[in-house]
Amino acid sequence: MTKSYSIFVAIMLALSVSAEGSLAAEKVRALIPVRNIDESLAPFPVAKYLGYYAQEGLDVDLLAVGGSNEVAIQIAAGNGDVGEATPAQAVIGMQQNASAPLDLRYFYNAGYRNIWSISVPADSPVKTIADLRGKKIGVTALGSAGTTYGKAYIRSGGLNPDIDVTFVPIGAGPQAATAIQQKVVDAIVFWDAANVRFELSGINVRPLKLDAKLEALPDVSILARNDVIRDKPKMLVGFARAVSKALDFTLANPPAAVLITWKMYPESRPKEKDPQKALAQGLKISQLRMAGWTNPKTGGKNGLFLEDDWKNLGAFLLREKQITQPVPTSRMYTNDFIDEINKYDRAAVVRQAKEFDLKSVQQ
The missing domain is CATH 3.40.190.10 (Periplasmic binding protein-like II)
Structure with missing residues (x-):
């Protein structure tokens, strides 16, 4: 060698x-x-x-x-x-x-609990999911998990998600924040961290009450x-x-x-x-x-x-x-x-x- x-x-x-x-x-x-x-x-x-x-x-x-x-x-x-x-x-x-x-x-x-919620602006007159009849629901995209959960949440409130509400894609981050501020949508279905970021940017949202089984989904x-x-x-x-x-x-x-x-x-x-x-x-x-x-x-x-x-x-x-x-x-x-x-x-x-x-x- x-x-x-x-x-x-x-x-x-x-x-x-x-x-x-x-x-x-x-x-x-x-x-x-x-x-x-x-x-x-x-x-x-x-x-x-x-x-x-x-x-x-x-x-x-x-x-x-x-x-x-x-x-x-x-x-x-x-x-x-x-x-x-x-x-x-x-x-x-x-x-x-x-x-x-x-x-x-x-x-x-x-993840042992569902991170998705359906929320409305803090000053919204909407108190329950049933109050969302005729409203627009913001999601990141129509094919997202938010849409899947959102439809379930709407149905749990006694509404038909295909008739009684309209799902609107609003993206995420600043784009979504703008849509909420400009009242393009009446409610949103987003994950927990996103909602906190909205709050930190000055947009306060209030989650609507969900069925316990939906909250416990892995x-x-x-x-x-x-x-x-x-x-x-x-x-x-x-x-x-x-x-x-x-x-x-x-x-x-x-x-x-x-x-x-x-x-x-x-x-x-x-x-x-x-x-x-x-x-x-x-x-x-x-x-x-x-x-x-x-x-x-x-x-x-x-x-x-x-x-x-x-x-x-x-x-x-x-x-x-x-x-x-x-x-x-x-x-x-x-x-x-x-x-x-x-x-x-x-x-x-x-x-x-x-x-x-x-x-x-x-x-």
Whole structure:
């Protein structure tokens, strides 16, 4: 072996065992159902920033793709390895009698309550869903999950969503805010974090009361193709374990999670110049979503699917004529990885969160 060749080999070996092990790590494309990753999705950037993915031998790219429907389609097409998506959209595509069934399944439950609400401006005379007869309902797009939930909410108020109201696509962010301010619509069906952002921009909205079963529908969770579930269980367990650790970290130290998210995604930071007021705004968004990350019925196991809740989801989709035949819960999700995902020192993660130096991520 020549000296030059020996040096080459040594360099390559050194690179392969670099601090993060990045060259040896398995690349994972994780699709996130928003246009911009923010505090409501803190566990994903927290897991990356703190090296939880790297500890599992993974090099994760977090890719914001705009919506749950897009996530499901792109994962099914092989344009991503894992993705978070609202199950209402994905389960519709899982039907065996669909023209092109989505060969997907959820493997980690990330949302134990429905994040969608139907709201009206705070000063609106509308008090109940029944009062929306003849009104215009704003949604991001007519094919969005908001429309699916919106029709269910309208029907729960004794109205016909195809006759008694009109659904109007108003986009998201500033475009949606303008539509509300200019009274283009009388009510909106948006997710929790979006409603908080409206409030922070000076547009106060008031949610209308929903049926308890609708409020308890499971929501955004993590899925993959069935062939990936079959062939790459280690990768999926590692990814979900990293997210689970980050969830525990976020629950134990919400300010740190918010600041880490802003560190990684500066565009998500509020425009408020005062650091304390900005943090309070970020915490309001984060803590609203945190309320649905766990459920006492799981017995402390992060990510565990609760069959009754998912049966309720299937019944909801069937009742709303979003599916034409029942989808078995075994087709929707698997709990096979949950025990392995939860095998880590949770106390150590919580301790890390409590001892985290906020100054290290303050801008």
